[in-house]
Amino acid sequence: MKSYREELWFHTQTRREYINITSQVQRVLEQSGIQEGLVLVNAMHITASVYINDDESGLLNDYERFLERLAPHADDYQHNRTGEDNGDAHIKRQIMGREVVVAITNGALDFGPWEQIFYAEFDGGRRKRVLVKVIGE
Amino acid sequence: MKSYREELWFHTQTRREYINITSQVQRVLEQSGIQEGLVLVNAMHITASVYINDDESGLLNDYERFLERLAPHADDYQHNRTGEDNGDAHIKRQIMGREVVVAITNGALDFGPWEQIFYAEFDGGRRKRVLVKVIGE
Amino acid sequence: MKSYREELWFHTQTRREYINITSQVQRVLEQSGIQEGLVLVNAMHITASVYINDDESGLLNDYERFLERLAPHADDYQHNRTGEDNGDAHIKRQIMGREVVVAITNGALDFGPWEQIFYAEFDGGRRKRVLVKVIGE
Numbered sequence: 001m002k003s004y005r006e007e008l009w010f011h012t013q014t015r016r017e018y019i020n021i022t023s024q025v026q027r028v029l030e031q032s033g034i035q036e037g038l039v040l041v042n043a044m045h046i047t048a049s050v051y052i053n054d055d056e057s058g059l060l061n062d063y064e065r066f067l068e069r070l071a072p073h074a075d076d077y078q079h080n081r082t083g084e085d086n087g088d089a090h091i092k093r094q095i096m097g098r099e100v101v102v103a104i105t106n107g108a109l110d111f112g113p114w115e116q117i118f119y120a121e122f123d124g125g126r127r128k129r130v131l132v133k134v135i136g137e
Numbered sequence: 138m139k140s141y142r143e144e145l146w147f148h149t150q151t152r153r154e155y156i157n158i159t160s161q162v163q164r165v166l167e168q169s170g171i172q173e174g175l176v177l178v179n180a181m182h183i184t185a186s187v188y189i190n191d192d193e194s195g196l197l198n199d200y201e202r203f204l205e206r207l208a209p210h211a212d213d214y215q216h217n218r219t220g221e222d223n224g225d226a227h228i229k230r231q232i233m234g235r236e237v238v239v240a241i242t243n244g245a246l247d248f249g250p251w252e253q254i255f256y257a258e259f260d261g262g263r264r265k266r267v268l269v270k271v272i273g274e
Numbered sequence: 275m276k277s278y279r280e281e282l283w284f285h286t287q288t289r290r291e292y293i294n295i296t297s298q299v300q301r302v303l304e305q306s307g308i309q310e311g312l313v314l315v316n317a318m319h320i321t322a323s324v325y326i327n328d329d330e331s332g333l334l335n336d337y338e339r340f341l342e343r344l345a346p347h348a349d350d351y352q353h354n355r356t357g358e359d360n361g362d363a364h365i366k367r368q369i370m371g372r373e374v375v376v377a378i379t380n381g382a383l384d385f386g387p388w389e390q391i392f393y394a395e396f397d398g399g400r401r402k403r404v405l406v407k408v409i410g411e
Contacts, residue, residue, distance in 0.1 A: 001138045001275045001411050003310040005379055036140040037272055038177060040312060040375050044386030046327045052235050053183045053227055058215030062224050063231070066208065071340065078332030087336050090327060094337070094370055096231055098326050101177050101238055101375055103270035105142055110268060112181030131384060133377035135311055135410065136272065137138050138275045173277040174409055175314060189372050190320045190364055195352030199361050200368070203345065233368055238314050238375055240407035242279055247405060249318030273409065274275050 004032035004134045007044070012124030015073070018060045019119045021050075021130065025102075026109060028132045035107045037136015042099035044131050047089035047123035049096035055116045067092045067122075089122035096120050104136055141169035141271045144181070149261030152210070155197045156256045158187075158267065162239075163246060165269045172244045174273015179236035181268050184226035184260035186233035192253045204229045204259075226259035233257050241273055278306035278408045281318070286398030289347070292334045293393045295324075295404065299376075300383060302406045309381045311410015316373035318405050321363035321397035323370035329390045341366045341396075363396035370394050378410055 006028045008021060025041055041050050053059070070091070077087025100117060103110035119130055143165045145158060162178055178187050190196070207228070214224025237254060240247035256267055280302045282295060299315055315324050327333070344365070351361025374391060377384035393404055 001311070003410070005377065005384065037138070038175070038270070038312070040377055042375075042377075044389065046386075046388050051231065053231065054216075056216060056219060058218055059224065059227055061215045062228065066228050070207075070344075078335045079328075079330060081332055082330060087333065090333055091336065091340050094325065094327065097234065097371065099375060101179075101236060103142065103177055103179075103268055105270070110142065110270065112183075112266060112268075114183050115181065129386060131377055131386075133312070133379070133384065136140065174275070175312070175407070188368065190368065191353075193353060193356060195355055196361065196364055198352045199365065203365050207344075234371065238316075238373060240279065240314055240316075240405055242407070247279065247407065249320070249403060249405075251320050252318065273277070 006132050008130040011127045012121045015124050017121045020055050021119045022117045032134040034134050034136040037104045039102050040133045042131050044129040047086050049093045049120040051096050052100050052115050054114050086123040092122045143269050145267040148264045149258045152261050154258045157192050158256045159254045169271040171271050171273040174241045176239050177270045179268050181266040184223050186230045186257040188233050189237050189252050191251050223260040229259045280406050282404040285401045286395045289398050291395045294329050295393045296391045306408040308408050308410040311378045313376050314407045316405050318403040321360050323367045323394040325370050326374050326389050328388050360397040366396045
């Protein structure tokens, strides 16, 4: 069994942002040389998500509106009494998820026609990381 | 390390449907011959989910009611301005998740007493796929 | 490829509880002797979650309030007509997720600075299990 790991770094200018990272994950996969196995892609921070869905700007606005409706930034969170202002981001990340696991077949991401990997930032404006871990042969 | 992959195809008659696919995943696992490892089961489309929970008809109705309350089909989604009518399905799928990873022990799904794998269709009426990828030894 | 499995048992006194299990998973990882690979940690019951986020008491209260708002215990669930009273717990678990997959690098959980693994119980007061499955080399 072979394994390979790389970190992807992000520094968004805005508090919330949705970034398509599919090509970056593909590049890591090529670097790994692994042909059959699994790749784990996860946010290393707890106010961000990695998820798979469509790269369509209207949909990204729908996600934004949905998440802000369920857990508004302006709401009163006990977590914010620690001096933070990101209680909403800890909830948004749980809804969208921490990680994806993708099959590797013939050296490629084994995807359906519209699957794209996204990094969703819910508390940006600083440097944060995504882990890509590949295992297989 | 061995690996094995198979696709399961579904064509629901209704827009939304919840299908127990546990026995189909077990059959793929047997085909793989893998005794110890992991199996990834994921929707290959972005308006459907694979999740694990109980096979109880009342609960499936509760999920349906909950998801339709959170992201109603009839709501106004920016994604639908592309000509689609499935903005709700892209949100419902995020709540229920894309994939499950299940441990394989002694050639079987390593499950608690009530765990069942479901394919949840949120935009049906056409042929769609689930990927089963097995890795291990 | 090596593999290793262990079950963690919990018996909460209250209906809902959030338990940091990071050190228990680390101990299983050490037992496994695996240096590079993946560890799957999943609830074996369908009214509980395993998730990764911050160990901060205010945040745990925020999660509790959020989940109880989205799927109140006192609400009317069709599932409860079976004689159960845990319809809410089956929904709460879907929001928070069943499992996490964590990378293993140099024999340790490959974590960002604040990542902690939690067992979230939504229907406690009895013995329930979490599965830890490690694969790698």
